[in-house]
Amino acid sequence: MESPQILQAASLLTLPQLQVAEVLSLRAAGTRLRDLARAIGVGVEDRRLTAALRALHEAGLAQPDEDDPEWIRTVALHQVLANSYGFGRAAEHELQYLPVEHLQRIAYGLGAPVGREHRRLLGAIGAALADPDRVRDLFRSAPRAARDIMLDMAVGEPFYADPHAMMALRTGNKSSPLRWAVDHGLLVFNAYYGAAISMPSEVGVALRPDFRAEFDPSPPAPPSVTISAETVDREGSAAARAALSSVTALLEECGRTPVPILKAGGIGLREVRKLARLVGSDEEGVRFWLTVAGMNGLIGIAGDRVAPSAEFDNWLKLEPAEQFGWLVDGWFQMPAAPLLLDGRAALVGSEQDAGSALLRVTLAGVLSSLRTGRGAAGLDGLAAMVAYLRPLVAGDAGEVMPMMAALWREYELMGVGAHHAPTTLCHALAAADRERLAEALRGFLPPAEETVLLQSDLTAVATGAPSGALSALLDLAADRESRGGGYTWRFTESSVRRAFDAGSTAEELLARVRAAAAGGRVPQALEYMIGDLGRKHGVVRVRTVGCVLRSDDTALLGEIRSVRSLARLELTELAPTVLSSALSPAETLAALRHAGYAPAAENPDGTLAVERPTRHRADLPAQ
Incomplete structure (x- = not known):
C-alpha cells in the first residue's frame, strides 16, 4: 500500500483506533500483542483493544502474522504516523540511506540475517529491533557513556547533535563511545547526510521504562437539548428555498455582467460586496454560493472573468428539488471550506481546506446519531464528537472548532441543519441513500410555480420557486424586486419596452402574460400599459449609418x-x-x-476636407 493510500485509510480511524495505530507505527517490522497491550495499559484480551485491531485489519493497516498470531504486522504506518509520542522515525526509515556494507555490520552486530540485498537487510534489522527484550539486552552491554546518552535520548529528544561526537563518528574513530551503539543499530549516523545522531523509534520505546500511550475507547457524550423535529425541518426547508433563490440570482447577475478575476486569482472583496448588494445577500453568502456553483460546474472562466457555464442553462430547466439536489451533490463532499474566512479571495483554495469534505460528511453522521427530537446543546459538543471520530484530520476539539463553525454555517445555509439538530436532508445524506435524499428534497422544495398572481399595482408575485419559462418571461417584461420565500416582479414602462425590443408585439406579450397569470386574470392597468406602449413602439426608428x-x-x-x-x-x-x-x-x-467616380470628403460644417498624405517619422535614438 502506497503512502497516500495509507494516509487515506488512517484518516478514517477513530481516536482509539488511531492511538493503537500510532503505537504500532513505532515498530515498522511488527509488534507483539503483549507489548502493544502493555503500552496502552490494557490486557491482551481486552475487547476494546480487540475491536481497534479488527478495525485496523479491515482498513488494511494491520494483521496478525501468519506464523505467529501474537505478532501484529502492519503496512508502512511509520511513513504517515512518524514521531508519535516524541520518538524518532522507525529504523527502516533512519537506515534507508546507509550503504549495504554498513547495514551488514549492523545486522551482524544485532545477530540478524546478513545478506546483500538492501531492502532485505533493512527488514532484518527492523525485525531485530522490534523485539524490545533484545534491544534492552543489547543496551545493557553497551559502553557506559553510550548508555547514558541513549537513556537521555529515549526520554527526551531522539537526536544528539554534539559536534565532537559526530566528528569522531565521521572520521571512523573507534574509541568514540557512540561507535558501538551506531554499529549495533541502536543509534543511526549517516556520515554523508546526517545533521545529528538519531535514535530509531524501536529503540526509544524499548528504553523508555514508563512509556504509556493514550487509549480512549469511550466516545464523549456531548449534552443535548429537546428540539422539535418539525421545527428543524421547517427552518431547513425555508433555508433550502432561500438557497436556491440566492444561487439563481447570483448566477443570473454574473451572466449579465461577468465578474473580473484578480491577477492573483479569485474574486476580490470589492466585487464580492458589489454582488452582495446587487442580489440582496451578504458577503458570506456570495463567497459560499460562488464556491458551491463552481464545484457543481455552474460557473466557469470566460477570459479573465467568471460567468455562468452552459450547464447553468440546463440546470434552470430542472424542477426546484432537482436543482437543489444538483447543488447538494457538489457541496456535500467538496474539498473546500469557503466560510473559513482567512482573508482569501473568493474561489481561492488553501491548505486549510484539506480534510473539509471528510469533516463535513462526519458531521452529518454525528448529527444523525442524535435521538429524534434532540439537538446538541452547542457546537463544542459536536466538535468533540467529530474530533473523536476523525482525529487525524480534525485534531482535538479545540483545534477543529474554527472549521466546525464554518461547516455548521454551511449546514444552515443548505437547510441540512438547524438549532444544532439534523433535518431530513441530513439524515438522508448520512445514510448515503439516494432515494431517501430525493424524497427529502421533494418535501423541502415543491414543484415550480407555473403561474403568478398579477396585482393592480403592476406587481407579479410567485409564492414558490418559478419555473424556468415563467422566470424568463417575467425577467424579460418586468423588473425583479425580491427573492427568498416569495418572488416579486414589477411591470414598468421600461421593462415592457424591453420585451418589445426583444421582438414581442403587444398582442403576443399580452397573450403570454395572460397565460402566466393565475386564473388568466390580468389587471386592466397592465393591459392598458402593454397596449399603449405597443402602439408607440417603433414609430421612431434608428438605424446604423456609416x-x-x-x-x-x-x-x-x-x-x-x-x-x-x-x-x-x-x-x-x-x-x-x-x-x-x-x-x-x-x-x-x-x-x-x-468605380470611376471622383468624390470628395466633407467636414461636418459642409466645407471640403483636405486629405493630406500621412508622413511617418521614426524617433531618433537617445544620445
Whole structure:
C-alpha cells in the first residue's frame, strides 16, 4: 500500500483506533500483542483493544502474522504516523540511506540475517529491533557513556547533535563511545547526510521504562437539548428555498455582467460586496454560493472573468428539488471550506481546506446519531464528537472548532441543519441513500410555480420557486424586486419596452402574460400599459449609418445607386440630394473612386476636407 493510500485509510480511524495505530507505527517490522497491550495499559484480551485491531485489519493497516498470531504486522504506518509520542522515525526509515556494507555490520552486530540485498537487510534489522527484550539486552552491554546518552535520548529528544561526537563518528574513530551503539543499530549516523545522531523509534520505546500511550475507547457524550423535529425541518426547508433563490440570482447577475478575476486569482472583496448588494445577500453568502456553483460546474472562466457555464442553462430547466439536489451533490463532499474566512479571495483554495469534505460528511453522521427530537446543546459538543471520530484530520476539539463553525454555517445555509439538530436532508445524506435524499428534497422544495398572481399595482408575485419559462418571461417584461420565500416582479414602462425590443408585439406579450397569470386574470392597468406602449413602439426608428453622400446632382446620385459594384455600400435615399452608406467614410470614398467616380470628403460644417498624405517619422535614438 502506497503512502497516500495509507494516509487515506488512517484518516478514517477513530481516536482509539488511531492511538493503537500510532503505537504500532513505532515498530515498522511488527509488534507483539503483549507489548502493544502493555503500552496502552490494557490486557491482551481486552475487547476494546480487540475491536481497534479488527478495525485496523479491515482498513488494511494491520494483521496478525501468519506464523505467529501474537505478532501484529502492519503496512508502512511509520511513513504517515512518524514521531508519535516524541520518538524518532522507525529504523527502516533512519537506515534507508546507509550503504549495504554498513547495514551488514549492523545486522551482524544485532545477530540478524546478513545478506546483500538492501531492502532485505533493512527488514532484518527492523525485525531485530522490534523485539524490545533484545534491544534492552543489547543496551545493557553497551559502553557506559553510550548508555547514558541513549537513556537521555529515549526520554527526551531522539537526536544528539554534539559536534565532537559526530566528528569522531565521521572520521571512523573507534574509541568514540557512540561507535558501538551506531554499529549495533541502536543509534543511526549517516556520515554523508546526517545533521545529528538519531535514535530509531524501536529503540526509544524499548528504553523508555514508563512509556504509556493514550487509549480512549469511550466516545464523549456531548449534552443535548429537546428540539422539535418539525421545527428543524421547517427552518431547513425555508433555508433550502432561500438557497436556491440566492444561487439563481447570483448566477443570473454574473451572466449579465461577468465578474473580473484578480491577477492573483479569485474574486476580490470589492466585487464580492458589489454582488452582495446587487442580489440582496451578504458577503458570506456570495463567497459560499460562488464556491458551491463552481464545484457543481455552474460557473466557469470566460477570459479573465467568471460567468455562468452552459450547464447553468440546463440546470434552470430542472424542477426546484432537482436543482437543489444538483447543488447538494457538489457541496456535500467538496474539498473546500469557503466560510473559513482567512482573508482569501473568493474561489481561492488553501491548505486549510484539506480534510473539509471528510469533516463535513462526519458531521452529518454525528448529527444523525442524535435521538429524534434532540439537538446538541452547542457546537463544542459536536466538535468533540467529530474530533473523536476523525482525529487525524480534525485534531482535538479545540483545534477543529474554527472549521466546525464554518461547516455548521454551511449546514444552515443548505437547510441540512438547524438549532444544532439534523433535518431530513441530513439524515438522508448520512445514510448515503439516494432515494431517501430525493424524497427529502421533494418535501423541502415543491414543484415550480407555473403561474403568478398579477396585482393592480403592476406587481407579479410567485409564492414558490418559478419555473424556468415563467422566470424568463417575467425577467424579460418586468423588473425583479425580491427573492427568498416569495418572488416579486414589477411591470414598468421600461421593462415592457424591453420585451418589445426583444421582438414581442403587444398582442403576443399580452397573450403570454395572460397565460402566466393565475386564473388568466390580468389587471386592466397592465393591459392598458402593454397596449399603449405597443402602439408607440417603433414609430421612431434608428438605424446604423456609416456616412452620407450629398450632391445637388440628383441624377448622379440615382446613377450611383444603380451601380452593381457599389451594392455593398447598401445605399439608401434619405432625401433627393442625400444617400446613406453602411460603410465608413474612408471605405465609401475608396469604393466610389474604384468605380470611376471622383468624390470628395466633407467636414461636418459642409466645407471640403483636405486629405493630406500621412508622413511617418521614426524617433531618433537617445544620445
